[in-house]
Amino acid sequence: MDSSGPDNLDNYGDPGGPDRIDDLGGLDRRIADCRACPRLVAWREEVARTKRAAFNDWTYWGRPVPGYGPPDARLLIVGLAPAAHGGNRTGRMFTGDRSGDVLYQALYDIGLTSQPTSVSAGDGLELYGVRVTSPVHCAPPANKPTPAERDTCRPWLVRELTLLRPTVRAAVVLGAFGWQAALPAFAEAGWTVPRPRPAFAHGTRVSLGGLDLFGCYHVSQQNTFTGRLTPDMLREVLRAAADAAGLPGRK
Structure with a gap:
């Protein structure tokens, strides 16, 4: 893992900032170079060095994890942040952890x-219109980014939405954290x-004028193990969103 960061770039990994990037591939590459939040940089790299015993033979990604899916997606799923031993290990969103298994x-x-599974960046998973x-x-300590870290990262989400x-x-x-972060980014x-x-609520649906926004409980173990979010509840929201997006899928 290279923890030194790119030369001659600002903390966002781009001399002109996220708003100067004109394609998702370029955005993903710049995101992976970002070093804007010292606490998060230190934590993600410490986790990548020390690892979890079960993944001792892995070379952790240990960098910001960009979005995943086609550039002409009709449906967007917005989570919270990569898991320390999931996305921070594999380099792909919701990959290599229990939350990703459920999603x-x-x-x-x-x-x-x-x-149905997402275990590594090279496992052949394709997303259809998503x-x-x-x-x-x-990846944040204790899975809890600060409001300041959320706001610092917002330009990436704004640019992704724009593209x-x-x-x-x-x-x-x-989840509620993602909802609070996403609404100003959509604006x-x-x-x-x-x-x-x-306000955030599971199953809520809000029209933003040309885009339907759906709220869903996060696919965290805390929610799925306790039954707060069941597979049927998750599928119901995803089907409604897929219909709104004009994706065929399966009923």
Whole structure:
């Protein structure tokens, strides 16, 4: 793992800032070079050095994790942040952890992925009309980014939304933190967010004018192990969002 960062770039990994990037591939590469939040940089790299015993033979990614999915996605899924031994290990959103197991199984069940599992960046997983991202791209200590870290990372999400705007028609936001981070980003990217801003709730649906925004409990172990979020509940929200996005899928 290279922890030195690129030369001659600002903390966002781009001399001109995220708003100067004109394609998702370029955005993903710049995100992976970001070093804007010292606490997150230190934590993600410490986790990559020390590892978890079960993954001792892995070379951890240990960098910001960019979004994953086609550049013409019609449906966007917005999470929270990469898991220390999931995305921070594998380099792909919701890959290599229990939360990803639940999410990708549900997407497979409704016909939006090529396979039900996501274990590594080279496992052949394809997403059909769906892109997965998060408002914070580095694994945070205790899975809790600070509001300042969320706000520092927002320009990446705003630019991603802007680049997806020609095709994206629906978005599912997982959890209240993601909801609070996503609403101002959607507004900055040009959609109309109602005022007062709608509160997060599981199953809520809000029209932003050309895009339908859905709330869903996060696919965390805390929610899925306790039954707060069941597979049926998750599939129900994802199917509604896929319908709103005009994706065929499976009923």
